[in-house]
Amino acid sequence: MSNKRVYTVAKEIGMASKDLMAILDQAKIPVKSHMSTITEDQQKQLFSFIRTAQDASSGNSPEPSKKEERKAKKTEPKQSPVKKEKTKTEVKSTDGPRADVVVETPKAKDSHDHKKRAEGSVKDRKHHRDEFEEDEAFSAEERRRSEKKKQKKNKKSKQSKKKDNVDFQSENTFVNQDFEKRKAPKKKSRSQKRKEREAREEAKGDDGIKVKAPLTVKEFADTIGVSLAQVITKLIGLGVMATQNESIDRDVIEILADELGKEIEFISEEELNIEEIYGLDTEDPEESLKERPPVVTVMGHVDHGKTSILDVIKRSHVTDSEAGGITQHIGAYQVSVGGKHITFLDTPGHEAFTAMRSRGASITDIAILVVAADDGVMPQTREAIHHAKAAGVPIIVAINKIDREGANPDRVRQELTEEGLVAEDWGGDTIMVEVSAKTKQGISDLLDMILLVAEVLELKANPDRLAVGTIVEARLDKGKGPMATILVQKGTLTSDSYIVSGTCYGHIRAMTNDKKKHLKKAGPATPVVVLGFDGVPNAGDTVYAVKDEKIAKEIAAKNIAQEREEKLASKNKVSLNNLFDKIKEGELKDLNLVVKADVKGTVEALNQSLLKLNDNEDIDEVQVNIIHSGTGGINESDINLASASNALVIGFNVRPNINALDLAKQEDVDVRTYRVIYDILNDVKNAISGMLTPEISEEVLGRCEVRETFKLPSNDIVAGIYVLKGKIQRKAKVKVLRDDVIIHEGEISSLKRFQDDAREIAQGYEGGLMVENFNDIQVNDLLECFIEKEIKKEL
Numbered sequence: 001m002s003n004k005r006v007y008t009v010a011k012e013i014g015m016a017s018k019d020l021m022a023i024l025d026q027a028k029i030p031v032k033s034h035m036s037t038i039t040e041d042q043q044k045q046l047f048s049f050i051r052t053a054q055d056a057s058s059g060n061s062p063e064p065s066k067k068e069e070r071k072a073k074k075t076e077p078k079q080s081p082v083k084k085e086k087t088k089t090e091v092k093s094t095d096g097p098r099a100d101v102v103v104e105t106p107k108a109k110d111s112h113d114h115k116k117r118a119e120g121s122v123k124d125r126k127h128h129r130d131e132f133e134e135d136e137a138f139s140a141e142e143r144r145r146s147e148k149k150k151q152k153k154n155k156k157s158k159q160s161k162k163k164d165n166v167d168f169q170s171e172n173t174f175v176n177q178d179f180e181k182r183k184a185p186k187k188k189s190r191s192q193k194r195k196e197r198e199a200r201e202e203a204k205g206d207d208g209i210k211v212k213a214p215l216t217v218k219e220f221a222d223t224i225g226v227s228l229a230q231v232i233t234k235l236i237g238l239g240v241m242a243t244q245n246e247s248i249d250r251d252v253i254e255i256l257a258d259e260l261g262k263e264i265e266f267i268s269e270e271e272l273n274i275e276e277i278y279g280l281d282t283e284d285p286e287e288s289l290k291e292r293p294p295v296v297t298v299m300g301h302v303d304h305g306k307t308s309i310l311d312v313i314k315r316s317h318v319t320d321s322e323a324g325g326i327t328q329h330i331g332a333y334q335v336s337v338g339g340k341h342i343t344f345l346d347t348p349g350h351e352a353f354t355a356m357r358s359r360g361a362s363i364t365d366i367a368i369l370v371v372a373a374d375d376g377v378m379p380q381t382r383e384a385i386h387h388a389k390a391a392g393v394p395i396i397v398a399i400n401k402i403d404r405e406g407a408n409p410d411r412v413r414q415e416l417t418e419e420g421l422v423a424e425d426w427g428g429d430t431i432m433v434e435v436s437a438k439t440k441q442g443i444s445d446l447l448d449m450i451l452l453v454a455e456v457l458e459l460k461a462n463p464d465r466l467a468v469g470t471i472v473e474a475r476l477d478k479g480k481g482p483m484a485t486i487l488v489q490k491g492t493l494t495s496d497s498y499i500v501s502g503t504c505y506g507h508i509r510a511m512t513n514d515k516k517k518h519l520k521k522a523g524p525a526t527p528v529v530v531l532g533f534d535g536v537p538n539a540g541d542t543v544y545a546v547k548d549e550k551i552a553k554e555i556a557a558k559n560i561a562q563e564r565e566e567k568l569a570s571k572n573k574v575s576l577n578n579l580f581d582k583i584k585e586g587e588l589k590d591l592n593l594v595v596k597a598d599v600k601g602t603v604e605a606l607n608q609s610l611l612k613l614n615d616n617e618d619i620d621e622v623q624v625n626i627i628h629s630g631t632g633g634i635n636e637s638d639i640n641l642a643s644a645s646n647a648l649v650i651g652f653n654v655r656p657n658i659n660a661l662d663l664a665k666q667e668d669v670d671v672r673t674y675r676v677i678y679d680i681l682n683d684v685k686n687a688i689s690g691m692l693t694p695e696i697s698e699e700v701l702g703r704c705e706v707r708e709t710f711k712l713p714s715n716d717i718v719a720g721i722y723v724l725k726g727k728i729q730r731k732a733k734v735k736v737l738r739d740d741v742i743i744h745e746g747e748i749s750s751l752k753r754f755q756d757d758a759r760e761i762a763q764g765y766e767g768g769l770m771v772e773n774f775n776d777i778q779v780n781d782l783l784e785c786f787i788e789k790e791i792k793k794e795l
């Protein structure tokens with residue numbers, strides 16, 4: 001070995017001079033350029049550096065094991081160590097390192113190259129490992145890892161088998177056993193996917209570390225809990241020179257994890273939702289969190305004084321600069337109390353809890369329950385308590401109208417005790433404040449209590465990050481375009497932020513508060529109105545501020561694509577209306593049915609009659625299969641099954657429950673319910689032969705529950721109802737359901753809210769209802785309100 005120039009050595013070992021320069025730098029051998037000379041000693045130092053890195057990454061100890069030594073002696077007894085190295089690792093140069101070592105300068109990398117290089121090295125490593133295996137020198141550690149992998153595979157397959165069993169387990173029988181073969185993959189919503197992943201993760205325990213790909217070297221080190229230096233050394237060993245901020249792709253991650261003896265699980269992009277892919281709602285480190293104002297919702301029974309209390313607070317607690325300004329209703333506003341802020345949500349209480357919560361956004365920190373001292377606990381008071389409790393939000397009770405003569409605050413306390421809210425002065429832990437919106441008595445105590453509870457809750461958020469918030473209200477203004485009220489929850493929204501919410505995005509053009517004052521910045525818990533969205537976003541949706549317009553546009557586009565995909569996927573579902581077209585197009589050979597009826601005998605008779613259609617020569621294009629049948633109402637499991645197997649659900653004298661109804665809509669499963677068996681057979685037959693007449697479809701408007709019944713002097717029964725979902729309309733029809741079985745269907749003859757006739761009653765409200773020619777209404781019956789629509793068959 002003699003002194004050599006850098007480029008000569010590089011040539012000898014088959015790599016670019018600049019790459020070798022980078023290695024020399026790592027090995028701390030000073031050279032100025034590729035023309036510099038490296039001495040013999042320096043060459044030795046260089047090769048030893050590269051070998052150490054390789055050995056470290058392959059897990060080989062510098063000292064060969066006894067078995068390796070034995071093998072070496074056996075196969076090549078007379079070879080010199082250098083030659084032996086050559087045969088084993090195919091080096092080009094007799095005195096250089098392995099030629100397949102690929103190195104690059106830190107600047108000239110991308111993850112694709114990383115992948116290629118690592119693959120090359122791994123091939124070599126696999127080759128190496130095969131040799132060991134042949135020689136039974138596969139280390140105990142390697143065996144343990146491969147054993148664990150096998151176990152995991154088994155576990156996974158067991159899990160999936162188990163899942164299938166759960167899907168199909170039922171007290172009811174399957175008529176067609178070969179159904180499983182036909183089961184089509186089911187399209188899942190984002191939230192479903194996320195829930196499933198979380199469930200899987202829980203089930204797996206800490207078997208594997210969850211990683212997404214690609215990620216940076218530093219993120220990888222942090223995720224698997226290994227030092228950065230260790231990861232970089234391994235990477236060098238794999239022939240990948242990457243700095244901590246460079247990204248490594250899936251293959252490199254897999255190899256690295258294997259090398260480091262870590263079990264990992266990849267979270268695929270498919271499984272990730274957009275927030276996760278773009279890292280939109282990352283958790284903030286504890287030290288970044290700063291105190292933020294509480295977000296408060298005011299709830300209570302109608303006329304107990306919610307609006308009056310809010311008005312008093314609004315009028316007397318605006319900041320000086322805002323006093324006298326023209327207020328605008330934006331669904332939320334902030335007041336200042338002794339230098340501290342409180343944000344009030346001004347949407348009807350139940351909406352803030354139901355609509356928003358159903359979208360997964362729980363934005364309220366504290367609920368103020370207003371109870372009139374002269375009226376006491378009423379049905380909507382109870383509802384409000386249930387909503388707040390379900391959301392896990394602390395309640396402060398405002399006992400209002402204490403100025404009134406008939407006021408009896410202690411009676412209110414007593415009644416609230418029965419609802420599980422025990423006043424502090426009665427030994428409980430619910431704060432109750434006596435107030436009067438009329439005289440303003442107690443209002444400042446109420447505000448103090450809000451601040452006190454907020455303090456206990458230690459409400460904090462990181463103001464120094466890109467903003468994340470919730471759309472409180474949104475509408476299209478004729479002159480200004482889409483206007484959205486955003487409640488900022490984390491970070492600071494600036495008046496020039498790029499924002500995205502669902503399928504809408506934009507660059508903020510103007511940002512104002514409820515006093516129409518222009519704001520440059522809005523921190524956590526601040527409600528603002530923004531202009532600049534390209535469309536009207538959905539109330540309750542999360543809104544994100546992002547770095548630039550490109551990202552905002554990209555996220556919105558992804559959301560649009562996802563929506564379209566979901567719509568398309570649902571279009572592929574079979575329905576009685578599209579059945580004939582699907583058969584014609586050759587898309588459908590099997591008509592899968594889920595059959596539910598009120599009694600066992602009917603189920604059997606119906607199954608037989610439906611399967612008999614297979615003998616009918618006129619409709620031999622398609623095979624009717626009953627994949628599941630049973631008695632009782634149509635439930636979520638029936639819909640899931642139908643969705644997974646592209647089946648229709650046929651109900652005889654039974655109806656889907658509320659959850660099943662929602663799921664059927666979401667999954668686009670056609671649910672048909674009948675009261676005459678002949679109609680079922682006729683419809684199925686006609687649908688197969690393309691003779692289905694224009695369909696009368698039932699559009700479900702809502703459901704209510706019978707909570708009380710009253711007998712009128714005329715002996716007619718009035719049902720005291722509470723609307724659980726949607727609305728009840730006077731000009732519509734109702735199905736009376738007892739345990740999801742239809743016991744009557746008829747017109748609504750009277751609908752009242754308190755003493756007055758009502759056109760409709762909305763979700764969350766109570767009223768009275770009478771069904772024409774039907775007096776057998778009982779408490780706990782469900783009434784499904786619907787209208788009939790004729791659907792023309794598309795040509």
Ligand SMILES: Nc1nc2c(ncn2[C@@H]2O[C@H](COP(=O)(O)OP(=O)(O)OP(=O)(O)O)[C@@H](O)[C@H]2O)c(=O)[nH]1
Pocket residue numbers: 300301302303304305306307308309400401402403404435436437438439
């Ligand atoms: N005497 C007295 N009257 C009050 C007080 N608070 C509210 N009222 C009156 O009670 C009635 C109902 O008050 P609102 O503030 O509209 O009640 P609400 O709960 O907002 O009613 P909804 O919005 O219909 O649910 C109004 O006539 C108020 O003037 C009070 O403290 N004392």
